[in-house]
Amino acid sequence: MDLFSNFDNIEATAERIAELSKLIDQYNYEYYMNDRSLVSDQEFDSLLRELQDLERSNPELASPNSPTRRVGGEINKSFKQVTHRFPMLSLGNTYSIEEIVDFEARTRKLLGDTQFSYTCELKYDGVAIGLTYKHGQLVQAVTRGNGAVGDDITANARTIQTIPLKLRGSYPDDFEARGEVVYPFNEFETFNKQREADGEEPFANPRNAASGSLKLQDSAECAKRKLQFCMYFMMLPSNWKTIGDSNELNLDTHFDRLEAARQMGFKVQPYIKECRDINEIREFIDYWDTERWNLPFAIDGIVIKVNQVALWDTLGLTSKSPRWAIAYKFKAQQVSTPLESISFQVGRTGIITPVANMKPVWLGGTTVRRATLVNADNIQKLDIHDDDWLLVEKGGEIIPKIVGVDLSKRKVGSMPVTYITNCPECGARLVRAEGEAGHYCPNQDGCPPQIIGRLEHFVSRKAMNIESLGTERLEMLYSKGLVRDIADLYSLDKEQLIGLESTDELGQRRASIQEKGAENILMAIEKSKSVPFERVLFALGIRYVGEVGAKKLARYFKNIDSLVSASVEELASVEDVGEKTAQFIFDFFHEPRHLELIDRLRKAGLQLIALETQQSNILDGKIFVVSGVFSNFSREEIKTHIEQHGGKVSGSISGKTNYVVAGEKMGPEKLKKAEKLGVAIISEEQYLSMVNG
Numbered sequence: 001m002d003l004f005s006n007f008d009n010i011e012a013t014a015e016r017i018a019e020l021s022k023l024i025d026q027y028n029y030e031y032y033m034n035d036r037s038l039v040s041d042q043e044f045d046s047l048l049r050e051l052q053d054l055e056r057s058n059p060e061l062a063s064p065n066s067p068t069r070r071v072g073g074e075i076n077k078s079f080k081q082v083t084h085r086f087p088m089l090s091l092g093n094t095y096s097i098e099e100i101v102d103f104e105a106r107t108r109k110l111l112g113d114t115q116f117s118y119t120c121e122l123k124y125d126g127v128a129i130g131l132t133y134k135h136g137q138l139v140q141a142v143t144r145g146n147g148a149v150g151d152d153i154t155a156n157a158r159t160i161q162t163i164p165l166k167l168r169g170s171y172p173d174d175f176e177a178r179g180e181v182v183y184p185f186n187e188f189e190t191f192n193k194q195r196e197a198d199g200e201e202p203f204a205n206p207r208n209a210a211s212g213s214l215k216l217q218d219s220a221e222c223a224k225r226k227l228q229f230c231m232y233f234m235m236l237p238s239n240w241k242t243i244g245d246s247n248e249l250n251l252d253t254h255f256d257r258l259e260a261a262r263q264m265g266f267k268v269q270p271y272i273k274e275c276r277d278i279n280e281i282r283e284f285i286d287y288w289d290t291e292r293w294n295l296p297f298a299i300d301g302i303v304i305k306v307n308q309v310a311l312w313d314t315l316g317l318t319s320k321s322p323r324w325a326i327a328y329k330f331k332a333q334q335v336s337t338p339l340e341s342i343s344f345q346v347g348r349t350g351i352i353t354p355v356a357n358m359k360p361v362w363l364g365g366t367t368v369r370r371a372t373l374v375n376a377d378n379i380q381k382l383d384i385h386d387d388d389w390l391l392v393e394k395g396g397e398i399i400p401k402i403v404g405v406d407l408s409k410r411k412v413g414s415m416p417v418t419y420i421t422n423c424p425e426c427g428a429r430l431v432r433a434e435g436e437a438g439h440y441c442p443n444q445d446g447c448p449p450q451i452i453g454r455l456e457h458f459v460s461r462k463a464m465n466i467e468s469l470g471t472e473r474l475e476m477l478y479s480k481g482l483v484r485d486i487a488d489l490y491s492l493d494k495e496q497l498i499g500l501e502s503t504d505e506l507g508q509r510r511a512s513i514q515e516k517g518a519e520n521i522l523m524a525i526e527k528s529k530s531v532p533f534e535r536v537l538f539a540l541g542i543r544y545v546g547e548v549g550a551k552k553l554a555r556y557f558k559n560i561d562s563l564v565s566a567s568v569e570e571l572a573s574v575e576d577v578g579e580k581t582a583q584f585i586f587d588f589f590h591e592p593r594h595l596e597l598i599d600r601l602r603k604a605g606l607q608l609i610a611l612e613t614q615q616s617n618i619l620d621g622k623i624f625v626v627s628g629v630f631s632n633f634s635r636e637e638i639k640t641h642i643e644q645h646g647g648k649v650s651g652s653i654s655g656k657t658n659y660v661v662a663g664e665k666m667g668p669e670k671l672k673k674a675e676k677l678g679v680a681i682i683s684e685e686q687y688l689s690m691v692n693g
């Protein structure tokens with residue numbers, strides 16, 4: 001290939017990349033900002049794939065703001081801490097309308113004869129972030145953090161479709177767009193349902209889910225979360241200039257700034273109003289107090305700002321927040337409704353959850369019929385009597401909460417509700433362990449919802465991932481006596497499966513397994529035999545051992561046999577494993593039936609040994625604790641490094657600890673303890689020379 005044709009080639013490739021990026025950007029913009037689809041999904045995917053291929057073979061031509069970045073793929077080992085160029089202040093806030101009246105009167109007084117107005121807008125209930133744009137390109141996204149320093153989450157922010165990567169039209173050469181990342185209700189619900197199906201703890205509310213998503217290490221995972229950015233503020237340095245199309249930008253008022261941001265490609269919610277006086281402000285607040293439940297995302301109040309930017313300096317700041325803005329927070333909505341009955345649910349681990357069945361009542365955008373009463377202690381604390389009217393509340397959360405009893409409606413002579421003594425499913429006498437607030441059914445092997453629950457957890461995606469076995473099929477296998485425990489799954493054969501039928505509550509036939517279906521089930525079961533040890537450990541469903549705990553236990557003990565013979569003390573020394581969990585794990589592995597179960601799983605060929613990634617055994621038998629920030633490793637990396645060289649990592653310092661590897665900013669408590677116990681404290685460099693001989 002001669003030089004010239006190569007040059008031509010690169011030129012042509014760069015041109016095609018620019019052309020594809022522009023097209024895809026435009027399609028994305030229309031789709032996410034204007035709800036308009038200009039091409040078929042197929043055509044869109046094929047353009048995106050072409051761009052991905054070109055960028056992969058010409059990485060020097062790939063821009064950090066290419067639309068291919070929307071799908072993620074960058075891994076953030078740990079988030080870089082960034083000092084905000086302009087501190088991210090919070091707002092003074094109040095639940096009282098009188099204080100809003102005071103704020104308005106005070107502002108009017110301070111501004112004297114000056115003509116001004118207010119803007120009223122929604123207070124989004126999500127996670128605050130700041131986006132820095134230079135020359136029309138997104139260069140950095142940082143969380144609010146403590147207002148002065150936040151986490152650099154740029155890779156994850158790029159996956160949010162409503163964050164423009166490149167700006168349109170005219171824009172300031174340098175500025176920060178601030179706003180809130182929210183998790184729309186419908187997406188949140190789908191996501192939480194999936195989490196539950198996977199045996200994971202659902203998020204309590206969209207805000208927590210948004211925050212967790214922004215902190216994901218894998219940006220491709222973040223891309224799947226369908227977050228939204230709602231811009232609410234434009235922060236300009238004093239010497240900004242207009243660039244881009246260079247049409248004049250009018251940024252004198254907050255209202256103008258948000259309108260200009262919309263033209264640049266930001267998603268700016270239309271629910272903003274310029275208000276002249278307190279009556280208009282009140283009207284806006286009252287309207288949204290009820291109307292908020294019809295929004296597709298959560299808000300927790302209204303923000304009122306002085307509209308004219310030039311007046312912000314005149315009004316100034318208090319120690320924490322500007323004097324030119326205030327937030328009115330909505331109170332949680334509350335209704336009272338009669339309690340009709342209490343039902344008791346039995347969970348996978350035998351835990352009993354009492355649920356209040358109430359006369360359906362309209363609250364915050366949905367009809368509420370049922371709500372958890374948590375446990376017996378809670379019922380007692382709320383002092384619920386038969387036939388009481390319950391006070392139900394809904395704040396920013398989706399899940400209604402029972403907060404008390406409407407005593408004005410209590411019937412004379414009514415008695416406190418009685419708690420069940422026996423399991424509603426199997427009749428076994430319930431147990432309440434000392435110090436525990438809840439009851440549980442101890443009949444693990446004879447109580448159907450516990451058995452089915454354990455099977456569901458075992459086959460779930462994050463555990464053994466046996467997709468073809470859903471709840472209905474597991475129930476069917478259980479009721480036919482084919483599967484009584486998780487090990488039974490591994491002795492199923494095709495003949496047993498073919499023709500199995502499930503019936504609905506009325507005894508009507510619903511579905512039967514055909515030959516192909518049976519083959520698929522057996523294939524998925526076979527495949528699960530190669531699932532790594534840490535996931536098998538999670539799949540066992542030991543109380544309080546989640547995905548992360550299982551990973552840490554697997555890394556520490558390396559195989560099931562050392563785990564089985566570990567003492568409570570040794571178990572508790574593993575990071576993230578508390579005393580209580582350690583005791584549960586110990587008890588689990590000291591039940592003969594569990595040992596027998598493990599034996600059967602071993603015979604079936606499951607992975608009960610962690611994969612060998614050992615690089616040396618130079619640290620054999622040595623127990624380490626790591627603390628602080630390291631320069632060559634993230635905290636997780638140094639732990640893996642220690643283990644790969646034969647050492648063990650413990651979460652807390654004890655007499656058994658051999659070394660504490662101290663990074664920068666080591667915790668003072670750890671330092672004190674290490675000194676007291678005479679444990680050697682070594683630096684990262686000393687650690688490295690120890691490993692490298």
Ligand code: IVH
Pocket residue numbers: 089090091092121122123124125127128129144179180232233303322325327
């Ligand atoms: S303005 C200097 N506007 O509420 C003014 N904040 O304490 C900066 N928030 O965490 C804030 N919606 O992230 C503003 N429309 C809105 C908002 C909003 C939500 C959050 C903000 C901050 C808190 C205020």
